Amino acid sequence: MPNQTAAALSVRRPRVADVRVTPIAFRDPPLLNVVGVHEPWALRSIIEVETDDGRIGLGESYGDLETLGNLDKAKGRLVGLDPHDTNALVARVHEAVTGQPFIGQPFPAAGDKALASAIGAFEVAFLDLQAQIAGCPLYQLLGGAVRDRVAYSAYLFYKFARHKDDPGYPPDDWGEALDHAQIVDQTKRMVNDYGFGSIKLKAGVFDPDFEIESLRALRKAFPNHPLRIDPNGGWSVETTRRLMPRFDGLLEYLEDPVNSLDEMGEVAKFSTLPLATNMVTVAFGHVPKTVRLNAVQVILSDHHYWGGLRATQALAHYGRTFGIGISMHSNSHLGISLAAMTHVGMTIPNLAYACDTHYPWQVEEVVDGGREMFRFEAGSLSPPSGPGLGVKLDRSALSTLHHQYVTCGIRKRDDAKEMRKYRPDWNSARPRF
Ligand code: GKR
Numbered sequence: 001m002p003n004q005t006a007a008a009l010s011v012r013r014p015r016v017a018d019v020r021v022t023p024i025a026f027r028d029p030p031l032l033n034v035v036g037v038h039e040p041w042a043l044r045s046i047i048e049v050e051t052d053d054g055r056i057g058l059g060e061s062y063g064d065l066e067t068l069g070n071l072d073k074a075k076g077r078l079v080g081l082d083p084h085d086t087n088a089l090v091a092r093v094h095e096a097v098t099g100q101p102f103i104g105q106p107f108p109a110a111g112d113k114a115l116a117s118a119i120g121a122f123e124v125a126f127l128d129l130q131a132q133i134a135g136c137p138l139y140q141l142l143g144g145a146v147r148d149r150v151a152y153s154a155y156l157f158y159k160f161a162r163h164k165d166d167p168g169y170p171p172d173d174w175g176e177a178l179d180h181a182q183i184v185d186q187t188k189r190m191v192n193d194y195g196f197g198s199i200k201l202k203a204g205v206f207d208p209d210f211e212i213e214s215l216r217a218l219r220k221a222f223p224n225h226p227l228r229i230d231p232n233g234g235w236s237v238e239t240t241r242r243l244m245p246r247f248d249g250l251l252e253y254l255e256d257p258v259n260s261l262d263e264m265g266e267v268a269k270f271s272t273l274p275l276a277t278n279m280v281t282v283a284f285g286h287v288p289k290t291v292r293l294n295a296v297q298v299i300l301s302d303h304h305y306w307g308g309l310r311a312t313q314a315l316a317h318y319g320r321t322f323g324i325g326i327s328m329h330s331n332s333h334l335g336i337s338l339a340a341m342t343h344v345g346m347t348i349p350n351l352a353y354a355c356d357t358h359y360p361w362q363v364e365e366v367v368d369g370g371r372e373m374f375r376f377e378a379g380s381l382s383p384p385s386g387p388g389l390g391v392k393l394d395r396s397a398l399s400t401l402h403h404q405y406v407t408c409g410i411r412k413r414d415d416a417k418e419m420r421k422y423r424p425d426w427n428s429a430r431p432r433f
């Protein structure tokens, strides 16, 4: 028996042989927000961690130059690691990005989003590999499922019918949404196609009184769907104070009405609703002040910038510790992110709200099997089957999307610049209202 154990321990485990980061661009509709309007192409990066026995772990992250630069600095340092060694991953990425050795230093009070994003991008790929090696779905490696499926919400946007400059592809088939009836129609299609049971309106675009009328129209058309509104910090504290009575009985939570943690703390003093955020509490270093001010009652977790899937689970523990609810944030993303969000969502007992996803707004995919891999039922998803994340790369799609990155000319998301094509005097300073 001892010999057997020794033999088992001496079995050679696969090592990381190569790490590749491929920037991609995919079509994105002209969705409006407080900053401006989405550009025709959304940027992401696809991370591949390949082992010396030919397995490939996948990750998906941001595609801006800062993220790509950090991923590039770190990727070579991961070669040779056992993919089970996520502590070494954290240390090496930390050193590559900050230039400082990792000694478990406290999370900075100012946040460390760029570093955590780089760690998270690789961590998902390492965990994908670990679960592939163990022959189990990723959610099992993360402790097992606490639910059968993960619920997502309809994510509504005011939008233009088409992009200002011809992007070289046909306009999306959602049409314009600039008034209440069009927003209700957009919701009907989303609820009909995906079965979503909760609704979030991206706001901060029009005068808040107009946007509240959109909410009222939604309430009338969908009397039983929980509603949320998210102006991305576009309102002042005083505007939020004036609006607050109008939300009574209308919203399940109010997301980022104002633009800073201190202001959220001010709003929390008179808010009659839970306040949610993916803007003011975005790193572990922000948690102490958030708790001190009682500024936020729901944190929208996001493995992309909290440092990965295990960090997301740790955040959920903090939620239980401090009585803060957990929901999930999204940006424009493809299937590797959606698979990772769904796997981790399967494991978080206090994920009490339907998660955000931009997925219905996308038409392209980078995973084998395309968008068919993700079948929403009653607004919820079960993770793709198979070991690990359960998704593989479609190499031809990767090369098409990479070519789009090379030719699209966008290197950093800039919704304000895009909006100035429609309105040359556009000013994206906040608060807008
Ligand atoms: O895609 O326009 C957008 C959103 O506003 C996005 O940028 C936000 O990060 O979805 C996000 C949010 O909930 O704040």
Ligand code: MG
Pocket (backbone or CB within 6 Å): 230, 232, 255, 256, 277, 278, 279, 329
């Ligand atoms: Mg938000």
